[in-house]
Amino acid sequence: MLDRVAANNITPPPLFTSDEMLSYLSENGIINMNDVSEMMQDSRRISLLNKHPYRIYQGKDGRWRTYVKDESKPHGRRLIVKPIKRELELAICDFYESFSNSNMTLEELYPEWIEHKSLRVASTTIGMYHSTWKRYYQNEEITKVPMRTLSKLELDDFIHRKIRDHEMDAHKYANFMTILNQGLDYAVDKNILEKNPARDVTVDRRRVLKPELKKPDQTQVYSPKEQEAIFEIAWDYFNNKKHYVHQLVPLAVMFMFLTGLRVGEACAIRYDDVKGNILTVCRFYRGRCDEIVDHTKGTFGDRHVVLVPKAVELIETARRFQIENGLPSDGYIFSMDDNPVDHEALKKAFGRYCKQAGIPNKSSHKARKTYISTLIDGQVNINTICQQVGHRDPRTTYRSYCYDRSTSEEIYGAICDALS
Numbered sequence: 001m002l003d004r005v006a007a008n009n010i011t012p013p014p015l016f017t018s019d020e021m022l023s024y025l026s027e028n029g030i031i032n033m034n035d036v037s038e039m040m041q042d043s044r045r046i047s048l049l050n051k052h053p054y055r056i057y058q059g060k061d062g063r064w065r066t067y068v069k070d071e072s073k074p075h076g077r078r079l080i081v082k083p084i085k086r087e088l089e090l091a092i093c094d095f096y097e098s099f100s101n102s103n104m105t106l107e108e109l110y111p112e113w114i115e116h117k118s119l120r121v122a123s124t125t126i127g128m129y130h131s132t133w134k135r136y137y138q139n140e141e142i143t144k145v146p147m148r149t150l151s152k153l154e155l156d157d158f159i160h161r162k163i164r165d166h167e168m169d170a171h172k173y174a175n176f177m178t179i180l181n182q183g184l185d186y187a188v189d190k191n192i193l194e195k196n197p198a199r200d201v202t203v204d205r206r207r208v209l210k211p212e213l214k215k216p217d218q219t220q221v222y223s224p225k226e227q228e229a230i231f232e233i234a235w236d237y238f239n240n241k242k243h244y245v246h247q248l249v250p251l252a253v254m255f256m257f258l259t260g261l262r263v264g265e266a267c268a269i270r271y272d273d274v275k276g277n278i279l280t281v282c283r284f285y286r287g288r289c290d291e292i293v294d295h296t297k298g299t300f301g302d303r304h305v306v307l308v309p310k311a312v313e314l315i316e317t318a319r320r321f322q323i324e325n326g327l328p329s330d331g332y333i334f335s336m337d338d339n340p341v342d343h344e345a346l347k348k349a350f351g352r353y354c355k356q357a358g359i360p361n362k363s364s365h366k367a368r369k370t371y372i373s374t375l376i377d378g379q380v381n382i383n384t385i386c387q388q389v390g391h392r393d394p395r396t397t398y399r400s401y402c403y404d405r406s407t408s409e410e411i412y413g414a415i416c417d418a419l420s
Helices: 002-007 016-027 033-051 084-102 104-119 123-137 152-165 170-189 224-240 249-259 263-268 307-326 343-357 364-377 382-389 396-401 408-419
Strands: 064-069 077-082 278-281 284-286 291-293 305-307
Touching: 002 307, 033 084, 064 084, 077 084, 077 249, 104 123, 104 170, 123 170, 152 170, 224 249, 224 343, 249 307, 249 343, 249 364, 263 284, 263 343, 305 382, 343 364, 364 396, 382 396
Parallel strands: none
Antiparallel strands: 064 077, 278 305, 284 291
């Protein structure tokens, strides 16, 4: 085999990755990572010193001297003096590194800021930042000049031009300004800027931002007839269509309508989370990064969702199926194995069922809006609704999740009854 590989001039793949080899060498005392770090720093210094255009020399007093560029001085250069050569070399390197930072652009800062934010926010938020950058900032001249040269007036003009060109409402404006405000705040933290000039820009939101109009009710929630059709299709998929990987996904779809769970929450619920008719929602599955986090979305924290009899029946159906088929029956409720439910499979099921039912495509999140609107129609107290779905502010619930599920005829009749 080896002869054949050599004869065909094919390089066999390495047995270990470079990270694995480095880890092995470090753990077994073959190399010292501190020594490696120092060697890398020395290499960096040598590279900077090789590019240094001025002579490094020792004066008659024994001290070491050189020049660095400084346009504020008469000859465009400034003298640096240190008692020993090593200190002078370090001072030269510090100068070039600080000079590099002082000329950093927003375009150069953005990848570093994204890496910084990725440790603190969800991958979906990082995806939103990338989309916002591409839409509003990419290839803009203001991102290519040193940040230290940006004035309040330049930023003011840039911000108002973007608001006008993209007809921003409050939501789009908030996303747009997140990168500018937080990015320049990060530059302040890195001592690249003394202050963030974008924070001084004032926008008269009432005059320049486009009013946010609520989307039509019928596009945001499932009507009672549409929900009934989705349930019929889901039961048909569960009972009659064999799918050895996602057989329990149809049950999860119906469960979301009855609990208002987000997709990531529905994927991650476990049997241990259920006590009687109460479900404790305490974790979230991040589909893009394929990881379970021990908290839910937002800052509400764990919440306790009331399970109506139909929701309890779905849980019992899932467990019965798992037991009958020799599958794990003490872990994730709607899973066929020891892993959380597939994030994409659950989301795509909604589109598939909508298409089969002959109704407009509505996402899984619309099931959550349907749940909340149904509770509001049923006159459940708004504080209870907020606790069920994890909203801290009732204004969020009313503004973004309250929609009328009635038909036009039902709306007409209700208004007539109210005014009769």
